[in-house]
Amino acid sequence: MATATNSEQGIDWGGGNLPLRASWGKLMMWFFLLSDAFSFSALLISYGLSRYSHKAFDGKISEFTFSQAHWPIPEKVFEAVPFLHGISLPLVFVGIMTFILILSSVTMVLAVEAGHRGDRRDVEKWMLWTILGGITFLGCQAWEWTHFIHGTEGGGATDFYGNVIYGANLIQNQYGPVPFADLFFFITGFHGMHVTSGVILNIIIFYNTSIGIYDRPNRKIDEGASRYEMVEKVGLYWHFVDLVWVFVFTFFYLV
Amino acid sequence: MAEIQHTQEGEIAKPNTAIIWRTFWILSALTALEFIIAFTIPNSTFRVGVFIILTIAKAAYIVGEFMHLRHEVKFLIWAIVLPMTFVGWLLLAMILEGGSIFMMGQ
Numbered sequence: 001m002a003t004a005t006n007s008e009q010g011i012d013w014g015g016g017n018l019p020l021r022a023s024w025g026k027l028m029m030w031f032f033l034l035s036d037a038f039s040f041s042a043l044l045i046s047y048g049l050s051r052y053s054h055k056a057f058d059g060k061i062s063e064f065t066f067s068q069a070h071w072p073i074p075e076k077v078f079e080a081v082p083f084l085h086g087i088s089l090p091l092v093f094v095g096i097m098t099f100i101l102i103l104s105s106v107t108m109v110l111a112v113e114a115g116h117r118g119d120r121r122d123v124e125k126w127m128l129w130t131i132l133g134g135i136t137f138l139g140c141q142a143w144e145w146t147h148f149i150h151g152t153e154g155g156g157a158t159d160f161y162g163n164v165i166y167g168a169n170l171i172q173n174q175y176g177p178v179p180f181a182d183l184f185f186f187i188t189g190f191h192g193m194h195v196t197s198g199v200i201l202n203i204i205i206f207y208n209t210s211i212g213i214y215d216r217p218n219r220k221i222d223e224g225a226s227r228y229e230m231v232e233k234v235g236l237y238w239h240f241v242d243l244v245w246v247f248v249f250t251f252f253y254l255v
Numbered sequence: 256m257a258e259i260q261h262t263q264e265g266e267i268a269k270p271n272t273a274i275i276w277r278t279f280w281i282l283s284a285l286t287a288l289e290f291i292i293a294f295t296i297p298n299s300t301f302r303v304g305v306f307i308i309l310t311i312a313k314a315a316y317i318v319g320e321f322m323h324l325r326h327e328v329k330f331l332i333w334a335i336v337l338p339m340t341f342v343g344w345l346l347l348a349m350i351l352e353g354g355s356i357f358m359m360g361q
Contacts, residue, residue: 049350
């Protein structure tokens with residue numbers, strides 16, 4: 001075996017084989033995801049810091065109004081659903097988005113499972129569903145952003161000069177203090193960027209699968225890896241995107 | 256993944272997906288529970304605590320089952336989980352700091 005001779009020549013490390021019983025590529029994906037988790041944590045921690053350094057709204061929920069004097073209640077901000085204009089449906093749309101992302105995580109894990117069995121047709125099928133789920137999620141997020149930026153009909157909070165603010169951007173925010181909108185754009189934007197790159201990676205893996213790259217008999221694979229390990233590595237990334245959304249959902253939309 | 260299945264030509268194993276779908280239903284149920292809590296219980300520290308516990312439970316299912324970490328070597332599990340616990344500490348510290356900043360402005 002090539003690796004055995006490498007070890008004898010001192011090219012491989014000398015401490016036994018695969019101490020973590022995972023291939024090199026998969027380990028690197030894990031440690032990349034750990035560092036990526038730090039980036040997302042930094043954003044969410046900034047949100048926590050901003051939120052607690054502003055006044056909380058302490059009246060009844062039914063009496064809530066948008067104002068820069070207090071932090072908004074998320075279920076009063078995110079209550080719009082496409083095609084149902086003017087109807088207050090708090091958190092319904094974000095619930096649908098959460099469900100779509102969890103479902104696409106399931107189809108991804110089904111693709112990984114099919115890869116273990118070497119079932120190319122099943123891998124193709126589940127990768128396609130995953131890509132579809134990812135694109136649907138991105139479409140939902142595009143709508144959510146558009147709505148957030150344009151704002152509600154009557155506008156919301158008033159600025160320093162008493163003018164009513166319509167919509168939100170990085171320097172104005174009709175829903176509440178400016179950092180609320182800033183962190184909305186940063187956190188969901190950074191997450192959406194991850195979903196975008198995840199969809200692109202999924203498309204590449206789907207393409208590789210369908211032209212049969214992973215079934216080539218003479219293809220070189222890492223030690224400890226299965227033939228379809230690329231599906232598994234990209235799967236890790238995709239589940240991570242879902243995982244981050246679970247935290248964004250709780251800390252941005254629920255708490 | 257330790258087990259590598261060498262399938263012969265034209266011989267593909269049957270899918271084994273019961274555990275995947277069970278995890279999916281658990282995740283959906285926990286999300287539904289979060290929604291119910293969000294609309295029935297008024298906001299309080301207790302409610303925030305419940306949300307955080309449910310979120311960590313969901314994260315554990317995603318990382319453990321979907322990302323398969325539960326079935327990896329113990330050292331790898333700790334290499335991933337231990338650094339994240341410190342992040343939880345930082346989150347708590349910064350939230351308390353935020354409260355202090357607010358009090359200073361009063």
